[in-house]
Amino acid sequence: MRDQAGLSGDDLRLGYHGKRVVDGASLRIEAASVTALVGPNGSGKSTLLRALARLHQPESGSITFPDGGNALALSAKEFARKVTLLSQSRPTPNGVSVHDVVGYGRHPHRGRWRGDDPDGHRAIEHAMAVTGVTAMAGRSVDELSGGELQRVWLATCLAQDTGVLLLDEPTTFLDLRYQIEILDLMRDLADDHGVAVGVVLHDLNQAAAVADRIALLDQGRVRATGAPAEVLDAAALSETYGIPIEVGTDPATGLVSTRPIGKHLSRIPTS
Numbered sequence: 021m022r023d024q025a026g027l028s029g030d031d032l033r034l035g036y037h038g039k040r041v042v043d044g045a046s047l048r049i050e051a052a053s054v055t056a057l058v059g060p061n062g063s064g065k066s067t068l069l070r071a072l073a074r075l076h077q078p079e080s081g082s083i084t085f086p087d088g089g090n091a092l093a094l095s096a097k098e099f100a101r102k103v104t105l106l107s108q109s110r111p112t113p114n115g116v117s118v119h120d121v122v123g124y125g126r127h128p129h130r131g132r133w134r135g136d137d138p139d140g141h142r143a144i145e146h147a148m149a150v151t152g153v154t155a156m157a158g159r160s161v162d163e164l165s166g167g168e169l170q171r172v173w174l175a176t177c178l179a180q181d182t183g184v185l186l187l188d189e190p191t192t193f194l195d196l197r198y199q200i201e202i203l204d205l206m207r208d209l210a211d212d213h214g215v216a217v218g219v220v221l222h223d224l225n226q227a228a229a230v231a232d233r234i235a236l237l238d239q240g241r242v243r244a245t246g247a248p249a250e251v252l253d254a255a256a257l258s259e260t261y262g263i264p265i266e267v268g269t270d271p272a273t274g275l276v277s278t279r280p281i282g283k284h285l286s287r288i289p290t291s
């Protein structure tokens with residue numbers, strides 16, 4: 021049984037080589053819930069997610085679990101049993117099979133000896149099945165398409181079986197079917213397994229459809245956090261993205277729906 025999932029970053033200041041790119045951001049990734057991070061290019065979404073995954077050292081601020089435990093104080097292995105990140109780019113190993121790459125996800129559960137991860141086989145098979153990569157288990161990952169590879173890395177994260185799952189643009193490279201399957205999978209993980217999902221998405225309508233809460237980043241600050249209908253406000257979005265964005269309700273779903281307006285694109289609905 022997992023600990024209660026969840027992760028909070030509070031008042032985080034993050035930068036590169038002395039240049040501040042996230043300034044005083046706070047973000048809570050709650051158990052049994054999907055939190056989407058949205059915002060323009062360069063607003064700090066990936067940096068914030070990487071900091072929560074301990075891949076970027078904060079200049080200041082704290083990262084804690086729901087019981088108050090300091091996430092920065094755990095050993096790398098203890099942390100990896102609780103939190104995983106699907107990042108935008110990972111180096112692709114040469115000549116390693118899909119099955120073995122998915123097996124990398126089991127690293128925090130393995131001890132010193134082979135065979136001491138009794139749940140490993142089941143976790144790897146399950147992760148491959150739900151991401152649709154079982155049929156390519158024996159193929160070498162360096163021969164895969166961008167979308168196939170993206171699903172293999174997602175399977176690796178799922179095999180890690182953590183209570184907190186952070187995903188940086190997981191639908192990039194994916195065709196429509198797998199975009200929807202991965203959004204559905206996020207909801208299943210939150211609803212059926214209590215996972216705390218934090219996900220960077222560019223498509224505001226996908227964010228509105230999948231997320232319980234949305235955090236809108238603007239130039240390194242969290243401009244708004246809350247339910248999709250609260251955060252996806254036409255004036256705030258238009259100012260943040262620097263183009264007119266209309267907000268309405270999708271008559272088919274009843275969900276909040278956004279529509280960026282371009283010179284030629286005003287009549288073309290987004291997804």
Ligand SMILES: Nc1ncnc2c1ncn2[C@@H]1O[C@H](COP(=O)(O)OP(=O)(O)OP(=O)(O)O)[C@@H](O)[C@H]1O
Binds near residue numbers: 041059067
């Ligand atoms: N390795 C790096 N070295 C220096 N600056 C960086 C580095 N990575 C990101 N930055 C800068 O930090 C800022 C925030 O970048 P980040 O990747 O977090 O934004 P983002 O919101 O995820 O953007 P995108 O939507 O384009 O992925 C940007 O100004 C970017 O140029």
